[in-house]
Amino acid sequence: MREFIVEADGGSRGNPGPAGYGAVVRDAATGATLLEAAEYLGVTTNNVAEYRGLLAGLHAARTLDPAAEVHVRMDSRLVVEQMSGRWQIKHPAMKPLALEARGVFPPDRVTYEWIPRAENKHADRLANEAMDAGARGERWSAEGSTADLEAGAPGAGEAPGGEPRLGAPGRQQSRGPGERRSTARGWSAAPDLGAPATLVLLRHGETPLTPQKRFSGSGGTNPPLSEVGREQAHRVAEALAERGTVQAVLASPLTRTRETAEIVAARLNLDVVVEEGLRETDFGAWEGLTFGEVRDRYPDDLNAWLADPAARPTGGGESFAETAVRVAATKDELVTAHAGRTVLLVTHVTPIKTFVRLALGAPPESLFRMELSAASLSAVAYYADGNASVRLFNDTSHLR
Known part of the structure; x- marks a missing residue:
């Protein structure tokens, strides 16, 4: 039986505000990136965007092998705890999303793990790329994505056999809109460490x-x-x-x-x-x-x-x-x-x-x-x- 790792994230620039999600499916044995997904969602909340990211990752894994076992890793403690059954789902906008997520794979073939945000950079970057594309009135495209390269993902840009992954050939690492490099320290000119x-x-x-x-x-x-x-x-x-x-x-x-x-x-x-x-x-x-x-x-x-x-x-x-x-x-x-x-x-x-x-x-x-x-x-x-x-x-x- 194949085993996949799904990493997912979602964000909202405002709550609610312009939102998007990102998800990546990896081979559990090699760590290689198999599929990426991202989408601009329009205006919604951060939690809804996170659930939409989870759904996209699960559906992507199912397209690869509906009989696989899946280990989901997210930096949203809310989603992880609710999907693991330890927390109740009270918000009406999230209940149908959670119900749909539970139906993608049999529950006994999906496990959930909370990870720090620093370990979820690939999915986070995909979500931000989708939101950036939405702000430009465009759709996110894998061909322009640098998410796996910036995240330093194992097997980034390569298929399991070492060949360039579809949609990734010749991609160069780049910085996203509004990001800048600085060597100064302090709150007024912070190092290039991302948003605090x-x-x-x-x-x-x-x-x-x-x-x-x-x-x-x-x-x-x-x-x-x-x-x-x-x-x-x-x-x-x-x-x-x-x-x-x-x-x-x-x-x-x-x-x-x-x-x-x-x-x-x-x-x-x-x-x-x-x-x-x-x-x-x-x-x-x-x-x-x-x-x-x-x-x-x-x-x-x-x-x-x-x-x-x-x-x-x-x-x-x-x-x-x-x-x-x-x-x-x-x-x-x-x-x-x-x-x-x-x-x-x-x-x-x-x-x-x-x-x-x-x-x-x-x-x-x-x-x-x-x-x-x-x-x-x-x-x-x-x-x-x-x-x-x-x-x-x-x-x-x-x-x-």
Whole structure:
């Protein structure tokens, strides 16, 4: 029985916006590229484009051998988890696409694997070529594609026997529209590392504890949004929809962040992915208390906490140093998984301040020098070489 690897991707320049997909079928034994597919889709969402890429790859594999086994590799965790049956499919636009995908091959002959975006360059480039062609009013053509060469794919441009692959003879590596080469470092003239991963950081809306300025972390009562908080979430949802750049929504597992994220995601026609690393610091015995109450009850512990990022709150909470390690690990995973994309992270005060602090290379005490309002937006862009650019901080203009 033949075995194929299908790599697929889809993108939307805006969400929804001009969209396209790309897919490539490889021989599992040799890694050689057997078929490519790409298409401009017009205006649709990023998730729909990803599913359309999956469908194109599966159908391409079926044309080669309907009896084959297929291993699908995608950088869309949403598609991989839904097609693997671990996540529910809630969005009505994606349900028929997923159903069609399950019918191309018998389910027991298809497996799914999530891969970082950096390992999916061939399909990603095909999707961008299709979108570029659509912007020119043209159809994508394999004859002009450089996707496999730019991705450095095994067997690129060759058939399994080493002969030039159909549609690939004499192709030279080239750069896509708008891409440029630069040796300068820094956010204003970044190296030629492609588009950054842009993390848009949204603090959740108000809860009943927010106006009282009480410690509210991972170990407290897990309060929901107040009516004011829900209104704030709707306002930020409208602002983000108007910008039209967010391609995925991730949220801390706590109630207030999930409620905020669900309101925003519904407006953007996206699903919410829960990310454990985005949870707030655990403030131990200080949960639910004001700063003044903590100072009166635990003065020595509070002074130690203010002086040392490794000090924990009373009662075995989480130190800022421990939070920083968790947030840094989460940041690395997200930057790898979402290179070139704009992702909304709905989280809390300490994680957002930590994302910004790490991007600036600022000391831990800088956390006490930042003010972060409920339902505020901040943004940090991360490049492949580790450089970061703080684009926005504590923006509340959408609430006025």
